[in-house]
Amino acid sequence: MTDIYAGAAEFYDLVAGPLWARKGPVLAAALRTARTDLGPIVDIGAGTGCSTEVIADALPGAAIVAVEPSPCMRIALSARVALRGLADRVTIAAATAGEFTLPQRIGGAVVYGVLGHIEPPQRTRLLADLAERLPPGAPVVVELMDETAPPSRAPLRIARTPVGDHIYEVWSRGSGSGSATMWTLTYRVLHDHRVIREAEVPMPWAEYGLSDLRDEAERSNMRCLRIAPDTAVLTHRN
Numbered sequence: 001m002t003d004i005y006a007g008a009a010e011f012y013d014l015v016a017g018p019l020w021a022r023k024g025p026v027l028a029a030a031l032r033t034a035r036t037d038l039g040p041i042v043d044i045g046a047g048t049g050c051s052t053e054v055i056a057d058a059l060p061g062a063a064i065v066a067v068e069p070s071p072c073m074r075i076a077l078s079a080r081v082a083l084r085g086l087a088d089r090v091t092i093a094a095a096t097a098g099e100f101t102l103p104q105r106i107g108g109a110v111v112y113g114v115l116g117h118i119e120p121p122q123r124t125r126l127l128a129d130l131a132e133r134l135p136p137g138a139p140v141v142v143e144l145m146d147e148t149a150p151p152s153r154a155p156l157r158i159a160r161t162p163v164g165d166h167i168y169e170v171w172s173r174g175s176g177s178g179s180a181t182m183w184t185l186t187y188r189v190l191h192d193h194r195v196i197r198e199a200e201v202p203m204p205w206a207e208y209g210l211s212d213l214r215d216e217a218e219r220s221n222m223r224c225l226r227i228a229p230d231t232a233v234l235t236h237r238n
């Protein structure tokens with residue numbers, strides 16, 4: 001398997017901090033109706049564990065399953081689980097959403113920044129499988145990244161943060177269209193205004209917005225409520 005996040009993993013947490021200061025409280029609030037008494041919270045595409053950590057803090061004692069296919073991202077995820085003392089309740093599954101078999105019952109789910117990576121048939125299957133296992137009132141919280149970090153045609157700087165004597169920048173740009181869209185992240189390390197290192201990370205990313213999510217949720221008998229520009233909560237209709 002090719003690890004499409006191999007080139008990004010080193011930079012991911014260093015630049016994610018300011019973004020998660022905004023995203024964390026939104027996710028924590030959306031999880032209030034989770035039914036941790038009925039099953040674990042499944043974090044699909046858990047990455048380095050930024051989302052996993054918010055779930056753990058928002059729902060003390062909850063069992064969490066962090067599903068993450070990238071070996072490089074999983075190194076950071078495992079380190080976070082160890083350093084935060086979460087190994088007693090976080091299970092790490094080395095799998096894609098398509099490969100992973102969901103538990104029979106879940107207390108809720110978090111699907112952050114990943115639906116665009118998943119092939120359409122698997123995406124539809126994932127939402128249907130989550131709906132089937134979700135108790136009434138419990139949330140599937142979805143972040144689409146279609147507005148805050150879109151694969152725009154022109155390069156867009158999406159993060160800039162000091163790291164010691166250096167500045168780390170992340171630039172985002174898109175190419176292609178529909179299911180053939182590529183999203184390229186460029187990580188730049190600057191010293192004294194000079195680029196001393198650059199890493200290009202191209203990834204397949206389907207254009208998939210809120211109206212697509214709403215339609216797909218509808219087909220799985222879930223309602224879709226937007227709670228932030230690129231974030232929505234899915235719950236059962238009945």
Ligand SMILES: C[S@@+](CC[C@H](N)C(=O)[O-])C[C@H]1O[C@@H](n2cnc3c(N)ncnc32)[C@H](O)[C@@H]1O
Pocket residue numbers: 005044045046047048049050051067068069070073095096097098111112113114117118119
């Ligand atoms: C943009 S990152 C989001 C990470 C984390 N959820 C967050 O919000 O910080 C997307 C993650 O999805 C993972 N991913 C890519 N394809 C996937 C798939 N088919 N199933 C599950 N996860 C996938 C990537 O390896 C990456 O870690």
